[in-house]
Amino acid sequence: xxxxxxxxxxxxxxFTLEQAQAALHEHRLTVRQExxxxxxxxxxxxxxRVYLDRGPVVETQIAELAHxxxxxxxxxxxxxxxxxxxxxxxxxxxxINTLIILQGTLQDATQGYLYLDWNGEISPPYAP
Numbered sequence: 001x002x003x004x005x006x007x008x009x010x011x012x013x014x015f016t017l018e019q020a021q022a023a024l025h026e027h028r029l030t031v032r033q034e035x036x037x038x039x040x041x042x043x044x045x046x047x048x049r050v051y052l053d054r055g056p057v058v059e060t061q062i063a064e065l066a067h068x069x070x071x072x073x074x075x076x077x078x079x080x081x082x083x084x085x086x087x088x089x090x091x092x093x094x095x096i097n098t099l100i101i102l103q104g105t106l107q108d109a110t111q112g113y114l115y116l117d118w119n120g121e122i123s124p125p126y127a128p
């Protein structure tokens with residue numbers, strides 16, 4: 001069992017966990033807020049924890065992770081992220097649909113960049 005984390009990097013002042021929760025409910029995911037996080041699942045698969053963090057430390061970490069990528073200049077000033085904690089990456093990848101819906105929904109809600117810590121991949125926001 002290997003844990004992992006997906007991040008949605010964004011700059012949207014005032015974005016809240018409540019807004020994330022509402023967006024996830026629209027996609028029929030079960031979401032419960034508990035203290036400073038959301039617990040998300042689809043009823044039968046793994047459960048994910050979603051945290052919101054912002055500030056200078058987050059901005060520095062995003063800049064460090066993105067520094068050698070084609071997105072480095074576009075991510076300058078990004079100082080917020082939604083962190084999706086995954087307890088068992090293999091289980092999450094076996095039941096990938098929920099993870100894709102979760103990540104895509106949060107990325108759309110924030111117009112953010114998706115970063116996967118297990119492979120270093122960065123995906124820009126969807127632009128129709």
